[in-house]
Amino acid sequence: DTEVTQTPKHLVMGMTNKKSLKCEQHMGHRAMYWYKQKAKKPPELMFVYSYEKLSINESVPSRFSPECPNSSLLNLHLHALQPEDSALYLCASSHGLATNTGELFFGEGSRLTVL
Amino acid sequence: KQEVTQIPAALSVPEGENLVLNCSFTDSAIYNLQWFRQDPGKGLTSLLLIQSSQREQTSGRLNASLDKSSGRSTLYIAASQPGDSATYLCAVPTDSWGKLQFGAGTQVVVTP
Numbered sequence: 001d002t003e004v005t006q007t008p009k010h011l012v013m014g015m016t017n018k019k020s021l022k023c024e025q026h027m028g029h030r031a032m033y034w035y036k037q038k039a040k041k042p043p044e045l046m047f048v049y050s051y052e053k054l055s056i057n058e059s060v061p062s063r064f065s066p067e068c069p070n071s072s073l074l075n076l077h078l079h080a081l082q083p084e085d086s087a088l089y090l091c092a093s094s095h096g097l098a099t100n101t102g103e104l105f106f107g108e109g110s111r112l113t114v115l
Numbered sequence: 116k117q118e119v120t121q122i123p124a125a126l127s128v129p130e131g132e133n134l135v136l137n138c139s140f141t142d143s144a145i146y147n148l149q150w151f152r153q154d155p156g157k158g159l160t161s162l163l164l165i166q167s168s169q170r171e172q173t174s175g176r177l178n179a180s181l182d183k184s185s186g187r188s189t190l191y192i193a194a195s196q197p198g199d200s201a202t203y204l205c206a207v208p209t210d211s212w213g214k215l216q217f218g219a220g221t222q223v224v225v226t227p
Contacts, residue, residue: 006158031213042204042217043159056212090158097213102147102166104215106159 003027004107007090014114015081021110023074023091031097032074033104034066035090043090049074050097081114086110117142117209121218124194134192136221138205143183150179150190151204153220159204163190195225 004025004087013019023032031050035043048056049068057066062072065077074091088109118141122178124187130132130196138148147166151159165188172179179220192199206215 004158008197033213042206042219043215045214048213050212058214088156092159094213097211102208103149103161103164105161105214106151108158109156111156 002093004093006089006107006110008056008110009108010111010113013078013081014115015083017081018077018079020060020078020092021076021089021112023076023107024072025093025105026072027093027105028071029095029105030071031094032068033092033094034074034076035092035106037088037090037109039087043105047076047095055097057104078112081112083114086112086114117145117207117216119205119207119216119218121203121205121221123221124219125222125224125227127197127224130195130197132195132225134190134195134199134223134225136190136192136203136205136223138188138190138218140186140188140207140216143186145183145207147208148179148181148188149206149215150177150188151206152205153202155202162196195223197227199223200225211220 034046037043047066054070067075090109092104092106149164150162163179179193202220204220206217209216
């Protein structure tokens with residue numbers, strides 16, 4: 001099973017709403033990632049969790065709040081977003097950090113639209 | 116700073132032709148290089164991972180080569196099919212914390 005599952009697939013929210021994106025993997029991977037992808041652009045890293053601890057925050061605005069409740073789950077809490085935050089949010093996992101074991105597995109993404 | 120470039124940006128071939136996709140990187144001190152496929156509006160599917168110590172990696176009709184000294188990787192797809200139509204991205208880690216630097220991708224269309 002090399003599957004990373006993301007929910008919801010689509011999300012529409014207003015600028016005052018609070019919502020969450022969820023990501024789950026059962027591959028025993030200890031590193032999990034959030035990437036953001038705008039249309040026609042490559043993905044850009046937002047956060048890295050290693051062994052359930054936040055390792056990297058790529059200067060992401062505080063309206064995005066990641067959470068790693070356990071080694072299989074990764075959440076992204078959204079609050080007071082702006083229309084320019086509309087994008088495809090991708091979750092990924094790897095056995096270790098990419099430099100050690102390499103292969104990242106991505107989910108299908110959550111398409112977020114902020115009105 | 117590592118920069119990753121993919122040329123061409125777009126490619127259209129008739130079914131049955133072999134595909135050749137190029138990826139170049141500026142810093143040859145890479146740990147590995149990964150090729151992905153992305154269908155419109157979907158996530159990324161990992162195709163091949165080449166470790167820095169390897170020269171090539173094969174999976175079915177796919178073959179990827181790596182030449183660290185020249186900062187290049189090439190993805191070959193043999194006997195292309197319409198189902199191979201997608202955007203192909205290459206990526207390398209830029210630090211020890213798993214940050215991937217992606218190329219802009221090559222959009223491939225295989226016509227029947």
